[in-house]
Amino acid sequence: MSSIPSLLRDRIAATPEAEAYRTPSGDGWTSLSWRATGERVRELALGLAALGAGPDRRVSILCSTRLEWILCDLAVLSTGAATTTIYPSNTAAECAFVVNDSGTSIVIAENDDQVAKLRSVQKELPDVTQVIVIDGTASDDGWVIKLDDVPGKAAAEADYDAMVDAIGEADLATLIYTSGTTGRPKGVELTHDNWLYAASAVRELNLITSDDLHFLWLPLSHSFGKLLEVVMIDIGTPTAIDGRLDRIADNLGALQPSFMAAAPRIFEKIHNTVAATQQREGGAKLKIFNWARKTGVRVVRARQHGAPIPLTTKIEYAIADRLVFSKLRARFGGRIRYFISGAAPLSQDIAEFFDAAGLTILEGYGLTESSAGSFLNRPANVKFGSVGQPLPGTEVRIADDGEILIGGRGIMRGYHGLPEETAEALEDGWLHTGDIGELDDQGRLTITDRKKELIKTSGGKYVAPTHLEGRIKAACPYLSHVFVHGDRRNFCTALMTLDMDVTRPWAEAQGLPTDPEELRAHPRMREEVQKAVDQVNADQASYATIKKFSILSQDFAVETGELTPSLKVKRKAVEERYGETLDSFYDGQA
Template identity: 80%
Template sequence: MSSIPSLLRDRIAATPDAEAYRVPSDDGWISLSWQEVGSRVRSLALGLSELGSGPGNRVSILCSTRLEWILTDLAVLSTGAATTTIYPSNTAAECAYVINDSGSTIVVAENDDQVAKLRSVQKELPRVTRVVVVEGTPSDDGWVVTLDSVKAETGDYDAMVDAISRDDLATLIYTSGTTGVPKGVELTHDNWLYTAEAVGEVDLIGPSDLHFLWLPLSHSFGKLLEVVMIALGVPTVIDGRLDKIADNLGAVRPTVMAAAPRIFEKIHNTVVATQQREGGVKLRIFEWARQTGIRVSRARQHGAPIPVTTRVEYAIADRLVFSKLRERFGGRVRFFISGAAPLSQDIAEFFDGAGLTILEGYGLTESSAGSFLNRPDSVRFGTVGRPFPGTEVRIADDGEILIGGRGIMRGYHGMPEESAQALADGWLHTGDIGELDEAGRLRITDRKKELIKTSGGKYVAPTYLEGRIKAACPYASHVFVHGDRRNYVTALVTLDMDVVRPWAQAEGLPTDPGELSRHPRMLAEVEKAIKQVNDDQASYSTVKKFAILAADFTVETGELTPSLKVKRKAVEERHGEVLDSLYDA
């Protein structure tokens, strides 16, 4: 096995008739076997080869998460070319940058809207010879062709696959650019094969599981899941529509799902806010059940015995509260996997107490997305678990996490100086600060470049405070902690209107976000949560003042990356006046 296409070929040979993917249709769901997937990949690869895809080439995919994304990716790789991923939310200028920097000659676009985006910058894409549209119309000038028209049946597919080596470039994924110009991370076939092998050694999942995939495949986390499921033969339900997640969970009843922390935060906040709105006996039962679940979770984490009385209480809490919550997810979830951003320990313990354990992991695009993961038998919330087999870790003198192993990138595309800096001394310098516990689990304390240093010389970890405040206030969507070179710490808070609006209506409050952000009741709710978090913080790291913004952070306004991480510099620039007002004398 020397490449991802050869991995797919081995999977087809081992379990040709087993379910590979399940996708939505007008009548429900359609399943494809591994044999059927192989047939579609083969014909698409032969067609793309005729268009010029091959060794040394790059093909960009500008598409949301759907079956065609995976089929196209596998087909591109089968020709010996590399895939360049582009978020469908990217602007035309951002798309042009990635396409040109990667040297892509073919772009696969999801629909006519994405084609229109490319048309608007066509003059800036001189190397693009063809745009292949998944769902759309071909153009009269031949620049745009349909995906169905690309398929071919003649050619030596196996010879193309056999020619690919482990060290060949497989993927160019561009970093989100939170700290500057996006960099193209070069990941080889061997990088991805290593992560798949490592997950297999951990023995978490197998063919009897059902994996639900909605994460962006343009992100390294989604790409990792694609390769892992092929390696392990795990059937995957694919539907990238965010507004369908809740319905899909109930309909397909998966056993495993990966998500970014924002999804778990939103579910947690919706549940808590709903119970608070109900009030009375239901709220008291919920709060009692939640505290009981957290006690049990903490005992399990530390290997402590659970008293008989607590076990009885937990059984009652499970029947009254937790079992209903699990049913929302289809009733079969064995565990969730969280990555891409820090997960609040408070929220993790709530889910674990409810019988919905979240295994938090850690990795960078530069380390093929997967480097550390909590194991079900040794979960410790607040950590990202132990390294995968074959991954090495070192903590530098300044606390920076350094990673080594087969999963580490080849370098940044066309950026030798940046590559040398990131891979100095043979280790990937992550830019994250952390420590290892007695069991070798990694605890990340913050981003090296994001630590706040107050004017008094004290260091504050903003993401830790942000996670605590979001867990304490169910109405908060995002929290942005600020205070670098200032004399105290402040925060910006945005509202999750899906959660806030029902509460505001029930309380007779305005439902306009702008009005609500200034209302004394709303301010009091946020202040209560911040005070709760402040109570166990050192005085220099307490949030002294805050403001509620009238609009949430979004990808479209540039405050969030496509993987829903906050762009700190963008927030500071966009809301500079509000931040400055919090420091007015």
């Protein structure tokens, strides 16, 4: 096996009639077998080859998470070409940059809206010979054709096999552009072998089987989503696909999956919704919920430390489970064995809450440059606050300054067209992650912060902002984002944004204004946020406490530039946009 298409071919031969994918159809779901998947990929691959896709060529996919994304990706790879991923939330200018920098000649776009972006910059895309639209209309000038009209589908099976056989493990498979929290996005070159290694390493852990049902909503433009695509082919696990964020909760209940991966923001949202609902109802329900939570966390922490759990606590926990936690599990379909979290740090408070509810979150860690997966907590050896042990075959070192260095087959080939940046990132044969961390005696990694994001106060003290941000969000269910500031300042401050989906029902019940601009300044709202800040400040060193904060009227968003498409905060963008507010915290300070 030397490529992802050959992996797919082996999967089809092993389990041709087993379910591969499940996709929304009307009010229900439609299944696709591995054999049917292979037929659709083969036909599309031959059509793409007729349009010029092949070795040393690039095909960009500009589409949200859906079945067609995976089919197109596998078809592109089958021609010997490489897939360039583009987030559907990218602007026209951002799309043009990725298309041109990658050398893309064919773009597969989801719909007419995405085509319109390309049309608006068409003169800047001289190398694009064809745009293929999945749900949309063809153009009179032939530049845009429909996916169903891709030519060349009648070519012989042998032609497809010959294309696949010619692909080598060192050939480029994917170009994924870093989200650019700082500076210009860089195209990360990942080979077929990078992905095959990552998938085999996950398989070796025996966490996932072909009897599981995987629910996939993560952006396939992101390396985490792409890793899951390849893992499921390797193991033969069926995947239900629906990238609509507003459908996650309903889909979990309807599909009853056994596992799902997500970014921490999703788990925060679920936690905050549950907590806010209980606070809004108040009375006996709130008392029972708070008691159940404290009981559950007490059990979780005892397990974490290997301490015995008294019989009385076991009985209390059983009651808490029946009254509270079992109902929460039922909302997620009742079959979840565990969640997997990655892409950003997960608050330990959130992890403990879910574990108490019998919904363990296995936090992992990796970079686009390491094929997304490098570390993962194991179910029998979970340490909350850590990202677990390295995947089999991944090597790790901690540099003298605390930076995490990673080695192994999952490490990228380099940054596209950027030899100096590549040499810097892969100095001495190790990937320099830019993250600071430490290993425990069992080889589990704890990440303390980004090397470039550590705050150094004017007093010379270092503060890890993401740790504080996660804890404050966990302490106040009404918050969507927290941004801690204080680099080269004499104390730390914070910007807060409200999660209005959670906050609005509470505000209505309290008789408070529901307009974010009015609500953010209301004494009752500030009181709720201040309680969370005080709670977190209580166990922090003085220099790491939040002295002042401001609640913003508008949440951070991808569209307004404060978040990356994978929902990470762009720190520089926030500091630039809200510079006056941040500066005002320090008025009159030396």
